[in-house]
Amino acid sequence: MKNFLIVGGGIVGITAAYFAKKSNNQVTLIEADDRLGGLLKSDCNEAGCFDYGTHVATKTGLNELDDFLFSDFTDENSHQFDIAKSGNFFAGKLSDISPFVNTNYLTKAIYEKGRLELLKGNNNLGINLKETLINRYGDTFYQAIFKDVINKFFGCDAQDLANECLNFFDMNRLLAFDKETTLIKKKDEEIDKKIGFHTFSKGVDKIYPKQGGIGQWTTYLEKKLVEQGVSIQTQAQITDITSQDNKFFVTIDNQVLEADELVWTLSSGLLNRFIPTGIVGNKPDFRKTAIYDLVFDKPLNTDSCYINVYDKDYLSSRITCYQNLQKEKNFYACSVEVLNENSFNFEEAINNIEQELFKIGLVEKDSQCLFRQCRILKEGFPSLTNKSVEALGCLNRYYEKKYKNITLLGRSSAKGFFMSELLTIAYQEMKK
Numbered sequence: 001m002k003n004f005l006i007v008g009g010g011i012v013g014i015t016a017a018y019f020a021k022k023s024n025n026q027v028t029l030i031e032a033d034d035r036l037g038g039l040l041k042s043d044c045n046e047a048g049c050f051d052y053g054t055h056v057a058t059k060t061g062l063n064e065l066d067d068f069l070f071s072d073f074t075d076e077n078s079h080q081f082d083i084a085k086s087g088n089f090f091a092g093k094l095s096d097i098s099p100f101v102n103t104n105y106l107t108k109a110i111y112e113k114g115r116l117e118l119l120k121g122n123n124n125l126g127i128n129l130k131e132t133l134i135n136r137y138g139d140t141f142y143q144a145i146f147k148d149v150i151n152k153f154f155g156c157d158a159q160d161l162a163n164e165c166l167n168f169f170d171m172n173r174l175l176a177f178d179k180e181t182t183l184i185k186k187k188d189e190e191i192d193k194k195i196g197f198h199t200f201s202k203g204v205d206k207i208y209p210k211q212g213g214i215g216q217w218t219t220y221l222e223k224k225l226v227e228q229g230v231s232i233q234t235q236a237q238i239t240d241i242t243s244q245d246n247k248f249f250v251t252i253d254n255q256v257l258e259a260d261e262l263v264w265t266l267s268s269g270l271l272n273r274f275i276p277t278g279i280v281g282n283k284p285d286f287r288k289t290a291i292y293d294l295v296f297d298k299p300l301n302t303d304s305c306y307i308n309v310y311d312k313d314y315l316s317s318r319i320t321c322y323q324n325l326q327k328e329k330n331f332y333a334c335s336v337e338v339l340n341e342n343s344f345n346f347e348e349a350i351n352n353i354e355q356e357l358f359k360i361g362l363v364e365k366d367s368q369c370l371f372r373q374c375r376i377l378k379e380g381f382p383s384l385t386n387k388s389v390e391a392l393g394c395l396n397r398y399y400e401k402k403y404k405n406i407t408l409l410g411r412s413s414a415k416g417f418f419m420s421e422l423l424t425i426a427y428q429e430m431k432k
Helices: 011-022 061-071 109-121 127-138 139-154 163-170 177-186 215-228 268-274 347-360 386-402 421-430
Strands: 005-006 025-032 042-045 048-051 076-083 086-090 093-097 206-209 230-233 238-244 247-252 255-259 262-263 285-296 306-309 316-321 335-339 367-377 381-383 405-407
Touching: 005 011, 005 255, 011 215, 011 262, 011 421, 042 215, 048 285, 048 335, 048 367, 061 230, 061 421, 093 255, 109 127, 109 139, 127 139, 127 163, 139 163, 139 238, 163 262, 215 230, 215 381, 238 268, 268 335, 285 347, 285 421, 306 347, 316 347, 347 367, 386 405
Parallel strands: 005 025, 005 262, 025 230, 086 306, 262 405
Antiparallel strands: 042 048, 076 206, 086 093, 238 247, 247 255, 285 335, 285 367, 285 381, 306 316, 316 335
16 A cells, blocks of 8 residues: 555546545545636536536546546436537638638638648648648648637747647648548548548547536546545645655645655646756746636527637637537526736626627627626646747656656646546556
């Protein structure tokens, strides 16, 4: 039996804590916030429950892991589906057929030129995101689409960003050609990697709670941790970590915890504060992020669960549409994510956000807004540069090589990107 200390109470930390405990270890899970969940939390009030962005529980395909994650969900308490539609707003058009930019909405001249460049392009990674995008899609589509989109979301030029940013905001594919031509073109393995389908098909099983928002999922999982005997400490601040005789001594609010194994689900840049490596980190810039929640008296004009807003003149970046996640409730609400500079006044922009929903065509002209609020997130959205990614990689390699009893998990570990990947890795690491 070992003492495990899991740092970070998001979904990855929760999963790691559960399976470390299942292996008959003593486990403590610590979280700086006042509740577990990370971004898988929901804020509820008299108007409804609102999430921290678009989050749907997706099965991993591993029976034991999925049993832990999903066994509390039933037909009575959740909406279960295998097709989750997503859309986009680009060039003044709202589309429900794909989250990817539809190049057919560009002018004919730009579309025809860009399409040829896309077919001739390759999927080679460049020295930065700009070069990679041009390699994949060609300079015409880069100039007509990505140049402004990148600046809107990340607040800088694509040449300043690392290739890891490609997966954000569904930029890893475009819609090109028509439906039938796309099916033919996607038979080419290289083309298939950069164009999307014009229709949705069944995928892995997905689940969304009928009550409590996605945060209800965290509630179910936290109960399982308690039943297993995992010690949970929230509002816990680490002030010191020392290593001696293959053990860690972690000071949390004047309390010292001893751990044989340290599982770190946060950025290794934070770990570097307590266990110095001598590596000078390069912290990424963070875009300040706010979420606007609005409830209307009439249905939204979409079948999508979420919508990417690519038009540069709109503040909105992504919109979660709850009516398509909670179909039985007639909950005509949405959450709008907005990224901007630290000096931007988010509270004063709420009128603009409401008007954008009408301009996009998501809300009927005669609809009435019954409720609205602005929530500013404590942590912003990272603009990853090559230097920051390289520094993070150096830190990860240092800790994994020098400390056999440190396990790095989560997106910052660079072991995966999508939620199901990260949960699978956490499960496998704790089962070793």
